[in-house]
């Protein structure tokens with residue numbers, strides 16, 4: 185009886201794994217069939233095979249790696265600068281009342297403005313330079329990480345702080361160990377959100393005008409009506425952010441190592 | 444046996460009595476902890492709460508004093524003031540001759556919750572204090588290893604706190620507080636969250652420990668048995684605002700074990716404590732009735 189239940193459970197489990205593995209191929213197959221059936225306009229909805237050819241051309245032309253590098257650079261450097269700033273300022277505003285009174289109201293006003301809205305002013309300030317694109321990513325990432333850190337610092341167990349005080353923990357170590365690690369679970373959540381924010385600010389940054397980059401390539405392809413290339417670019421972008429999110433999730437799991 | 448060697452109950456005046464030992468003459472050693480007319484007030488949204496109301500007391504070197512009182516009467520606040528975690532609103536707290544304005548590493552604290560650093564192993568939790576005070580890593584870990592042996596957790600030296608039971612965690616917290624060799628050890632209901640059996644074992648451990656370390660100990664508890672079993676003196680606090688009602692010398696012999704729980708001197712003392720607490724409880728109740 186119980187073994188029967190157990191078997192049923194594993195059968196259901198196996199089935200769902202199988203279905204999960206087939207989900208994407210099935211979707212691609214249906215798409216291929218529909219695109220070739222002439223129900224839809226194949227120029228606007230190219231079949232996956234056309235997309236694959238476009239992607240291969242992209243790679244062979246040598247532009248792919250240049251575009252990948254340009255986009256990765258913007259996302260990574262922007263993410264690092266923005267999160268470092270966000271963590272540092274979050275520690276300060278979370279820990280020191282005066283710093284918080286000085287900065288928090290300002291940050292709370294700026295935070296809800298969608299970073300994309302800054303594209304016009306960024307073009308005025310930075311032209312089409314890399315600095316402007318980095319600025320957008322940094323800006324987008326900063327507030328999320330700042331807020332997560334700020335809240336995390338305030339939620340650090342008071343008991344831990346008191347215990348550390350009683351043991352003679354110096355001020356420096358209090359901030360760099362007790363407060364930082366105490367807030368780490370919150371910070372990690374903020375960082376994970378920041379990963380996806382950095383990608384959507386990247387899109388805004390490259391659409392605003394660039395000379396290389398995955399989104400830039402999508403835009404060029406669109407202007408040339410190369411829908412296969414457009415979709416190939418989208419797939420590349422999706423794959424890239426998926427990998428980034430997954431690897432960050434794996435890192436985050438280990439970051440809070442004591443859980 | 445130990446029959447009444449002297450009357451352990453000093454006659455006391457009613458309420459707000461402050462039964463500090465006589466002023467030290469040249470022969471008597473200076474008190475390790477001296478609380479002088481201490482009041483502590485908290486700001487709350489609607490005004491202020493008096494948590495501790497003009498308390499004075501003294502704890503002599505090497506003494507083990509228990510603070511007993513109903514929940515919310517200000518025991519933790521008083522202890523925190525001795526630790527330098529709470530500033531006096533009025534009056535002062537002197538430890539080892541110096542006023543307490545901030546925590547000091549010569550004063551160790553064990554809280555009601557273990558408050559272990561979750562990101563550190565048992566060993567590194569205990570080594571935290573010596574490291575913070577500038578000892579070398581090797582030296583700090585040696586101190587930690589000695590203490591781990593003493594609390595009997597050798598097998599768990601590299602375990603993380605969340606993998607330990609509550610009793611084990613509290614033992615680590617005690618070892619961590621001892622690692623800085625404090626001259627004063629403050630304990631705030633350290634066994635409050637433990638089950639009866641673990642608690643009994645921990646009390647025995649503490650009695651043993653006390654004979655090995657050379658600290659003056661202030662121990663907060665709800666439990667009168669625990670207070671009498673462990674301490675030289677029991678201070679009974681009134682229902683909030685905290686004041687010291689009575690100062691009872693336990694006057695039981697040391698070394699001590701749970702065998703004294705059937706000792707007549709112990710039973711007399713316990714009866715007296717219970718009477719006092721009952722009258723106090725009734726008083727507090729009547730006060731509430733007249734107020735409303």
Ligand SMILES: Nc1ncnc2c1ncn2[C@@H]1O[C@H](COP(=O)(O)OP(=O)(O)OP(=O)(O)O)[C@@H](O)[C@H]1O
Pocket residue numbers: 485486487492493494512513514515516517518519520521683
């Ligand atoms: N940080 C605080 N802010 C405001 N009021 C406080 C604060 N800490 C304590 N109090 C108040 O002071 C009084 C004494 O609290 P305290 O924690 O010292 O009691 P206690 O005797 O330790 O109680 P328990 O036995 O339940 O631990 C209570 O009325 C409590 O509400």
Ligand SMILES: [Mg+2]
Pocket residue numbers: 518519520631
């Ligand atoms: Mg308390």
